Amino acid sequence: MVILKLDNLTKLFGGIVAVSNVNMEVEKKQIVGLIGPNGAGKTTLFNLLTGMYTPTSGTITYGTDDKIVLNNLRPYSVTSVGIARTFQNIRLFKDMTVYDNVRIGFHHNIKCGIIPLILRLPVFYREEENVGNKAMEILKLFNLEDKALELAKNLPYGDQRRLEIARALSTKPKLLLLDEPAAGMNPNETKDLMKLIRWIRDKFDLTIILIEHDMSLVMGICEKIFVLDYGTLIAEGTPEQVQNNPKVIEAYLGGEE
Amino acid sequence: MKILNRKNILGFAAIIAFYVIVQLLINADVIDSYLQLNIVIIGINIILAVGLNLITGFTGQFSLGHAGFMCVGAYISAIVTAKLGQPFLVGIIASGLGAALVGLVIGIPTLRLKGDYLAIATLGFGEIIRILMLNIDYVGGASGFNDIPQYTNWTWLYFMVVISVLVISNFVKSYAGRACISIGEDEIASEAMGINTTFYKVLAFTIGAFFAGIAGALYANYFYFIKPDSFGFMKSIDILVTVVFGGMGSITGSVVGAALLSVISAFLQRYPELRMVIYSIVLFSIMVFLPRGLMGIKDIKLNFLKRGGSADGDSETR
Numbered sequence: 001m002v003i004l005k006l007d008n009l010t011k012l013f014g015g016i017v018a019v020s021n022v023n024m025e026v027e028k029k030q031i032v033g034l035i036g037p038n039g040a041g042k043t044t045l046f047n048l049l050t051g052m053y054t055p056t057s058g059t060i061t062y063g064t065d066d067k068i069v070l071n072n073l074r075p076y077s078v079t080s081v082g083i084a085r086t087f088q089n090i091r092l093f094k095d096m097t098v099y100d101n102v103r104i105g106f107h108h109n110i111k112c113g114i115i116p117l118i119l120r121l122p123v124f125y126r127e128e129e130n131v132g133n134k135a136m137e138i139l140k141l142f143n144l145e146d147k148a149l150e151l152a153k154n155l156p157y158g159d160q161r162r163l164e165i166a167r168a169l170s171t172k173p174k175l176l177l178l179d180e181p182a183a184g185m186n187p188n189e190t191k192d193l194m195k196l197i198r199w200i201r202d203k204f205d206l207t208i209i210l211i212e213h214d215m216s217l218v219m220g221i222c223e224k225i226f227v228l229d230y231g232t233l234i235a236e237g238t239p240e241q242v243q244n245n246p247k248v249i250e251a252y253l254g255g256e257e
Numbered sequence: 258m259k260i261l262n263r264k265n266i267l268g269f270a271a272i273i274a275f276y277v278i279v280q281l282l283i284n285a286d287v288i289d290s291y292l293q294l295n296i297v298i299i300g301i302n303i304i305l306a307v308g309l310n311l312i313t314g315f316t317g318q319f320s321l322g323h324a325g326f327m328c329v330g331a332y333i334s335a336i337v338t339a340k341l342g343q344p345f346l347v348g349i350i351a352s353g354l355g356a357a358l359v360g361l362v363i364g365i366p367t368l369r370l371k372g373d374y375l376a377i378a379t380l381g382f383g384e385i386i387r388i389l390m391l392n393i394d395y396v397g398g399a400s401g402f403n404d405i406p407q408y409t410n411w412t413w414l415y416f417m418v419v420i421s422v423l424v425i426s427n428f429v430k431s432y433a434g435r436a437c438i439s440i441g442e443d444e445i446a447s448e449a450m451g452i453n454t455t456f457y458k459v460l461a462f463t464i465g466a467f468f469a470g471i472a473g474a475l476y477a478n479y480f481y482f483i484k485p486d487s488f489g490f491m492k493s494i495d496i497l498v499t500v501v502f503g504g505m506g507s508i509t510g511s512v513v514g515a516a517l518l519s520v521i522s523a524f525l526q527r528y529p530e531l532r533m534v535i536y537s538i539v540l541f542s543i544m545v546f547l548p549r550g551l552m553g554i555k556d557i558k559l560n561f562l563k564r565g566g567s568a569d570g571d572s573e574t575r
Contacts, residue, residue: 050449079451091446093439095554103432104439108451110432114460117431118424128432171451 001064003028003175003207004049009058011041011048011231018044020231021058026175026224028064031201032209033222033239037251040228042211043088046177050085051078062175080108084173086164088180088211094153098144098163101152102135105170135170141203142166158189162196169204176200178210182217190214194221219243227251276415283411293411295523297479300414301472302515304421306499307508308468311425313497314505315434316461317441319372322363322379323496325386326356326466328488330473332396335405335483345408349417349474356470357463359386364462368455371444383493390485401484402477409479417475421468426508428464437461438506502543504550514551 004026011019019041026032034042047053049060051073060070068081084105093101112127139145142162147155155163161181168176181197182190194217201208212218218225219239227235227242229251235242242248279296282288288296309323330352337348367378396402428434436457439447448454477483503514521539525532543551 052445052449074453075448076451076453079449085449087446087449091443091449093442093446095442096435096438100435100438104435104447104450104452107432107436112432114428114433117433118427120427124431131432167450 001028002026003062003064004209005061007059007061009045009048009060010056011044011053012056017231019048019228022228022231022233024226024233024236026207026209028207029201029205030207030223031197031221032207033218033225034209034211034228035213035215035218035225035242036228036234039230040251041231042228043179044231045228046085046179046209046211049078049177050083051075076108079171079173082172082174083177084168084171084175085177086161086168086179086181088183090160090164092152092160092164092167094151096152097149098139098152098155099132099135099148101163101167102138102170103131105167106131106134109172138166138170157184161185161193165196165200169200173204173206175207175209178208178212180211180213182212182214185214187216190217193217197221272419276412279415280411295519296411297409297414297475298523299516299519300418301475302496302499302519303418303512304468304472304475305496306503306511306515307422307425308465308472309496310500310503310505310508310511311429311437311461312465314500314507314511315429315441316437316458317444318368318458318462319376320379320462320465321376321490321493321497322381322383322386323465323469324488324490324492325379325383326360326469327473327476327492328383328386328390328485329359330356330470331477331483331488332390332402332473333470334474335402335477336396338408338478339402339405345406345413345474345478348408348478349413349471352470352474353467354470356473357467360463360466361459364459364466368458368462380490380493383488383490387485387489390488397484399485401482403482405477405481405483407478407481409475414475417471421471422508422512425464425468429508433457433460441506498540501550502540504552504554506554507550507552510550510552517551 002025004024006022006024009019009022010017022045034045036042044053048055049070051070052075055071061067062070062081062083070078073081093104110127110131112123116123136145136148139148142165144159144163144166147159152160152163165178165181178197182193185193197208197210198221200206210222222239225237225239225242226233227245227248234247234251235245237245279288283293305323305327309320312318312320333355334348334352337343337351338345363379363382367375367382370378390396391399429437436447436452439450439452440454440457444454499514499518500511502518503510503512522536525535528535547553
């Protein structure tokens with residue numbers, strides 16, 4: 001079942017073509033890799049998917065039963081229909097606690113107006129308690145519950161990466177976009193991360209798209225890979241198909257001189 | 258989490274007790290009119306600082322037009338109480354709502370701007386309000402608005418301060434406050450986490466403007482007389498200094514900061530020639546030794562009164 005479909009998606013910045021006529025279909029519950037040389041337009045594609053940029057042309061359709069066109073949605077609406085992301089350069093709320101970082105993700109599920117909040121009506125306490133419990137559950141799954149009251153900026157690097165994933169999961173996504181989750185990790189940490197990604201896919205019933213330069217991770221866990229170069233999709237398929245594709249080899253290693 | 262728990266009852270009793278004690282001291286003439294004047298200034302500055310802290314300290318939107326909202330409130334209350342002869346309560350509510358409306362109208366376009374640009378836009382707004390008042394003859398123009406009835410007393414002042422501090426600290430210690438803080442931390446990430454950042458920025462701006470309007474009403478109805486120049490650029494800077502002095506992102510800091518700076522400034526009036534020098538040295542030392550302000554981002558908490566876990570909406574560091 002297709003959960004995400006891109007039709008002729010194009011993004012121009014002035015005269016520069018960042019993403020050009022990309023057609024993609026992502027199957028539900030798959031782990032999908034998005035690779036390509038630096039500047040190929042991978043992060044731009046993520047920004048288009050999450051509403052941070054508006055496409056110049058083409059459409060993004062999301063959902064299995066109800067199809068939603070994401071083109072003109074603001075980022076917060078995209079999150080509320082079920083797409084969450086992490087960032088290439090970790091963007092945690094650094095001066096907030098680990099616990100609060102995760103509680104932020106539940107924001108769009110809170111049903112309590114501003115007036116009950118200021119008057120501290122029972123509905124406010126009920127919602128806050130609910131959010132607090134759910135946040136602790138997620139922190140427990142990520143083994144971060146002991147650090148719940150530490151400031152996010154004081155966590156070690158690997159924990160910050162995991163916290164960012166935990167925070168993204170707290171928005172209850174169906175589709176999770178990970179932008180270079182293994183950046184800056186050593187081979188052992190990368191292995192743990194691979195296990196973690198597979199495990200959250202099964203546990204939370206997710207579709208995952210990830211951008212990554214670490215080929216051991218991409219080839220190890222992705223069921224399907226899309227390759228971008230200069231904004232165009234040059235190859236797609238299983239890891240074996242992509243590895244043997246001459247266009248991909250040329251994009252990464254250069255053609256014959 | 259019950260509303261009538263021990264902490265809330267004790268807090269309520271403390272609020273009432275403080276009110277009664279000061280009122281008795283006023284009745285017994287222990288607190289003379291000079292002290293009363295300073296108490297009123299402290300109260301007004303607390304309301305202004307707490308409101309601006311919500312906008313600048315928590316939500317991270319750098320505003321230099323806070324005196325503009327105070328000006329709107331002061332003139333509305335002056336018109337409502339002096340020209341229309343309405344009771345003070347009507348004046349206060351009209352001032353708050355009027356300033357909030359102006360905040361909403363100004364906030365929607367300007368809050369698209371960031372950092373320095375927002376500061377300049379709000380600075381411009383403050384000046385526009387001042388110039389407008391300067392040129393409207395109905396409110397006295399440059400010569401000011403005279404004969405405003407003096408309604409502001411300890412009761413009005415105290416309960417307005419309590420209401421504004423309670424409302425803003427309740428707001429901040431909730432999911433909405435966390436949303437505002439996250440916007441101040443990283444707007445892009447905040448929006449990606451499902452927070453309607455425009456809504457919360459405008460909301461914070463409007464709430465801050467509402468209480469600045471009330472502060473304006475208290476000011477106008479205490480000093481009989483208002484003139485546009487009292488609400489100029491320097492007043493906005495004074496409020497901002499108070500917020501930074503107390504600690505951006507600390508309600509307690511704003512309250513303590515406003516009280517302390519008002520006292521220092523009143524004390525220094527005895528040494529007019531050295532006043533600004535000493536005042537600057539105090540500010541300078543705070544910024545050198547406590548760069549995050551008196552309280553940093555910490556708030557005083559009554560932890561020993563607290564029984565439940567931390568799932569009641571209070572965060573530990575904010």
